[in-house]
Amino acid sequence: MTSLCLAFRSFALQTVIGAMITKEQVLHALSHVDDPDLKKDLVTLNMIKNVEITPSKIRFDVVLTTPACPMKGPIEHACRNAIALFIDKDIAVEINMTSHVIGSKRSQLSNIKNIILVASGKGGVGKSTVAANLALALGATGARTGLLDADIYGPSLPIMFGLEGAHPRASKTADGKTKIEPIEKYGLKLLSIGFFTDPNQPVPWRGPMVSTAVKQLFNDADWGELDYLVVDLPPGTGDVHITVAQGFPIAGAVIVTTPQNVALADAVRGIGMFLMDTINIPLLGVVENMAYFTPAELSNHKYYIFGKDGGKRLAERFNAPFLGEIPLVKGISDSGDNGLPVMMDEDNPAAAAFLDIAGKVAQQLAIAQAVG
Numbered sequence: 001m002t003s004l005c006l007a008f009r010s011f012a013l014q015t016v017i018g019a020m021i022t023k024e025q026v027l028h029a030l031s032h033v034d035d036p037d038l039k040k041d042l043v044t045l046n047m048i049k050n051v052e053i054t055p056s057k058i059r060f061d062v063v064l065t066t067p068a069c070p071m072k073g074p075i076e077h078a079c080r081n082a083i084a085l086f087i088d089k090d091i092a093v094e095i096n097m098t099s100h101v102i103g104s105k106r107s108q109l110s111n112i113k114n115i116i117l118v119a120s121g122k123g124g125v126g127k128s129t130v131a132a133n134l135a136l137a138l139g140a141t142g143a144r145t146g147l148l149d150a151d152i153y154g155p156s157l158p159i160m161f162g163l164e165g166a167h168p169r170a171s172k173t174a175d176g177k178t179k180i181e182p183i184e185k186y187g188l189k190l191l192s193i194g195f196f197t198d199p200n201q202p203v204p205w206r207g208p209m210v211s212t213a214v215k216q217l218f219n220d221a222d223w224g225e226l227d228y229l230v231v232d233l234p235p236g237t238g239d240v241h242i243t244v245a246q247g248f249p250i251a252g253a254v255i256v257t258t259p260q261n262v263a264l265a266d267a268v269r270g271i272g273m274f275l276m277d278t279i280n281i282p283l284l285g286v287v288e289n290m291a292y293f294t295p296a297e298l299s300n301h302k303y304y305i306f307g308k309d310g311g312k313r314l315a316e317r318f319n320a321p322f323l324g325e326i327p328l329v330k331g332i333s334d335s336g337d338n339g340l341p342v343m344m345d346e347d348n349p350a351a352a353a354f355l356d357i358a359g360k361v362a363q364q365l366a367i368a369q370a371v372g
């Protein structure tokens with residue numbers, strides 16, 4: 001993670017005792033606080049809004065680029081320090097930390113600001129588990145989030161969210177078009193290819209069918225306004241990947257792997273596809289799932305039963321961020337099977353790991369958009 005670099009550049013200390021504080025003084029003080037990721041100060045970034053000053057109090061909004069910003073606390077703290085240092089250490093300061101998610105510059109779908117792909121080279125590494133819990137973690141921060149399960153070979157969203165047998169309704173939009181209504185659960189908008197197929201009948205998907213079905217999940221659904229749409233892709237590289245990557249404005253991809261060499265080798269191929277010139281999707285980072293095992297009775301011990309740091313090395317090889325490790329925990333598979341993803345159990349340590357990963361993903365998107 002980018003280290004915190006809150007720069008107090010010029011120390012022209014102004015103590016304004018007795019005089020009415022002006023908006024310019026507040027902005028001057030806050031211009032000494034940098035956003036550690038975007039490497040510019042909050043005033044230049046136009047993140048300070050609604051400054052109000054009374055004789056006893058200064059209040060203002062700090063508009064972050066995402067509600068999932070992991071730097072929220074440190075930025076607020078730095079703003080308070082800047083007011084104390086440059087204006088008055090005794091004045092009350094009220095800061096409203098809010099956010100406005102910036103849409104990916106690639107996004108032409110004005111209603112979906114950021115489409116995030118979750119992919120893996122190998123099957124069974126926990127890609128759907130990560131996609132579901134990443135979406136829930138983004139949603140938990142207050143971001144409007146959807147999850148699209150485009151894993152045509154093994155859609156798992158219906159089981160993971162306790163929605164087996166559910167059928168999304170069709171409804172007419174204001175402009176008279178018929179749209180599929182995503183199902184809402186745990187604060188997310190959800191659609192799965194599994195809602196439209198019979199789980200007992202294997203579907204022999206062929207290229208054009210795949211492409212049509214996947215496009216419909218994007219185009220013919222009434223997603224409403226979303227900050228993030230997380231897309232769970234099938235494992236490997238195939239028709240769904242090509243359809244999604246070339247047909248839609250993707251903000252970035254998250255790669256899920258386990259530490260074993262076989263999974264890592266497949267992940268390399270998966271990443272290679274996203275980086276191809278004809279696809280060219282930014283890599284937001286690598287998540288290492290089932291990274292270690294911690295027995296309940298030895299909660300301080302981590303057993304790296306499948307090898308150590310494979311995901312980290314993979315990230316380094318592609319100069320991509322390492323987003324985090326998820327432990328191998330029975331609770332994760334139990335919760336996935338029971339329709340209550342582990343993010344819904346805030347006491348489970350894996351939930352904290354997913355929140356941390358969501359913050360890093362949102363951070364990477366904000367950086368990518370700022371850099372352009």
Ligand SMILES: Nc1ncnc2c1ncn2[C@@H]1O[C@H](COP(=O)(O)OP(=O)(O)OP(=O)(O)O)[C@@H](O)[C@H]1O
Nearest residue numbers: 123124125126127128129154327328329332333336
């Ligand atoms: N960290 C974990 N700890 C314990 N069980 C896990 C963990 N991650 C995933 N699982 C379990 O492993 C199984 C496979 O996970 P999941 O379906 O998410 O993998 P996948 O990569 O999406 O698979 P597929 O190749 O079918 O798309 C599931 O039963 C899931 O609950």
